[in-house]
Amino acid sequence: MSAVARELAHHDSRTLFERAWSRAMREGALHPARREALLAEGTRAIRRIASVLGSEHLREDLERGMRSMLGLVNLHLHKVSGGDVDAAARSLLDNGLLHHTKGASQAIKRVIATEIGEEFETLDDATRRGIEEQVVADWAFMPYAEFAQRERGADERRRRRGAALALGTLLDGHAPDAYYEPEQVILTALMVLAWSPARAWIADLKGFERLLAAVRAAPGRLETLPEGVPPAYRAIIERVRIERVPGLLAAITDPATPLHRLAAGDPVSNPLYEWLVVPDTAIGEVDAAEANTTAHWLALTDGRTDEAHLLFTMLRGVLGLRLKLPLGVKAAQTLLQKTCAERPADALLRDWLDANAPHPYHDGLEELWEDFWDDVEETLGAAPSAAACKVFAAEWLPVKA
Numbered sequence: 001m002s003a004v005a006r007e008l009a010h011h012d013s014r015t016l017f018e019r020a021w022s023r024a025m026r027e028g029a030l031h032p033a034r035r036e037a038l039l040a041e042g043t044r045a046i047r048r049i050a051s052v053l054g055s056e057h058l059r060e061d062l063e064r065g066m067r068s069m070l071g072l073v074n075l076h077l078h079k080v081s082g083g084d085v086d087a088a089a090r091s092l093l094d095n096g097l098l099h100h101t102k103g104a105s106q107a108i109k110r111v112i113a114t115e116i117g118e119e120f121e122t123l124d125d126a127t128r129r130g131i132e133e134q135v136v137a138d139w140a141f142m143p144y145a146e147f148a149q150r151e152r153g154a155d156e157r158r159r160r161r162g163a164a165l166a167l168g169t170l171l172d173g174h175a176p177d178a179y180y181e182p183e184q185v186i187l188t189a190l191m192v193l194a195w196s197p198a199r200a201w202i203a204d205l206k207g208f209e210r211l212l213a214a215v216r217a218a219p220g221r222l223e224t225l226p227e228g229v230p231p232a233y234r235a236i237i238e239r240v241r242i243e244r245v246p247g248l249l250a251a252i253t254d255p256a257t258p259l260h261r262l263a264a265g266d267p268v269s270n271p272l273y274e275w276l277v278v279p280d281t282a283i284g285e286v287d288a289a290e291a292n293t294t295a296h297w298l299a300l301t302d303g304r305t306d307e308a309h310l311l312f313t314m315l316r317g318v319l320g321l322r323l324k325l326p327l328g329v330k331a332a333q334t335l336l337q338k339t340c341a342e343r344p345a346d347a348l349l350r351d352w353l354d355a356n357a358p359h360p361y362h363d364g365l366e367e368l369w370e371d372f373w374d375d376v377e378e379t380l381g382a383a384p385s386a387a388a389c390k391v392f393a394a395e396w397l398p399v400k401a
Contacts (some may be wrong), residue, residue: 017079020088021092048209049068052136072101075142190225193228203279209295218400225241249254310365315335
C-alpha cells in the first residue's frame with residue numbers, strides 16, 4: 001500500500017466532538033457519573049432546540065434537535081480547542097454540553113446580528129426568534145472553517161463600526177443615520193477631513209457638490225490619512241482607505257459623469273450612493289432650492305421653483321425649445337397649437353430628468369408633467385383656438401402679464 005493510500009485509510013472522518021468523546025472514554029476520564037450528567041445535559045439541550053424547530057414532543061423534531069445540538073457542540077469545541085482533540089476532550093469534561101451549545105449559539109447570533117448591522121440584544125422579538133431558528137436549523141451544520149471566516153468578518157465589521165462612530169463624532173454637525181455601512185461613513189468623513197475646511201458633515205446638496213468639485217480639482221489628498229484621525233482606529237481606517245479610496249476617486253473624477261449627477265443623480269445610476277453618505281437633503285423637497293439643489297439645476301431654472309417655470313424648463317429640455325421668457329401671446333399660442341400637438345414619449349422625460357434634475361425632484365416633476373399633458377388633451381383638444389390657448393397659457397406657462 002502506498003503512503004498516500006495508507007494516509008487515506010487512516011483518515012478519521014469523525015467530528016471533533018466524536019473524537020473528543022472517544023478519547024475521554026478510552027482514557028477513563030469520562031467516568032459513569034460524569035457520562036450520565038453529560039447525557040442529561042444533552043437531553044435538556046435537545047428539548048430546547050426541538051422547541052425552537054417545532055415541538056419537543058415530536059420524535060422528528062427531537063431527532064433534528066439532537067443533530068443540531070451535536071453540530072453546535074462541535075463548532076464550539078473547535079473554537080475553544082483550535083481543533084486539538086485533547087483540549088476538546090478536557091473542555092467537554094470540564095464544561096459540559098450545555099456550555100458548548102450556548103457558546104456556539106451566542107457566537108452565531110452575534111455574527112448574524114452584526115451582518116445585518118445590529119446588536120442581537122437590541123432586536124425586536126420576531127427578529128430574534130428568526131435568528132434563533134437560523135442558528136439551530138442552518139448554522140449548526142456549517143463547517144467550522146466557514147463559520148470562523150464569517151465570525152472574523154463580523155469582528156472586522158464591528159471594529160469598522162467603532163471607527164465610523166469615532167470619526168462621526170469628530171466632525172461637527174449631525175452624524176449620519178445608522179443604516180449606512182461603516183465604510184460609507186468612514187469614506188465620507190475622510191473626504192470631509194481632507195477637502196472641507198469646515199470639517200463638518202455635509203448638510204445639503206450644494207455643499208456636497210462643492211466637496212465633489214474640490215476632490216476633482218485635487219484628488220491626491222487621500223494618498224495618506226488626513227490629520228485628525230483617532231489614533232486608536234488608524235489601522236482599521238487605513239485598511240478601509242486602501243480598499244475603497246481608489247474606487248471612490250475613480251468614480252468622482254470620471255470626466256464622463258457630470259458633477260451635478262454625482263451630487264444629486266438617480267441612485268440607480270449614481271455610483272456614489274454605494275460609496276458615501278449622501279446628504280439628508282438628497283431626499284428633500286423642491287422648495288428648498290438654494291440648499292437642496294445643484295448649480296446645474298439652478299442655472300436651468302434660474303433659481304425659480306414655481307410650477308410654470310419648472311414646467312417650461314422641462315418643455316424646453318425635452319422638446320428642444322429656444323424660446324425666451326417670459327412668453328409672449330403669439331409664442332405661447334404657437335407652442336400649444338403646434339409644438340405641443342403631440343405628446344412626447346414618457347421615456348424622453350425620464351432620460352432628461354436623469355441627466356439634469358436632482359433625484360429628489362423627479363416624482364414631483366413627473367407629476368407636474370403628467371398633469372400638464374392631461375390638461376392639454378382634455379382642455380385644448382386637437383385644434384385649439386387662439387382664445388383657448390391664451391387662457392390655458394395663463395394658467396400653465398410663464399407668460400407676459
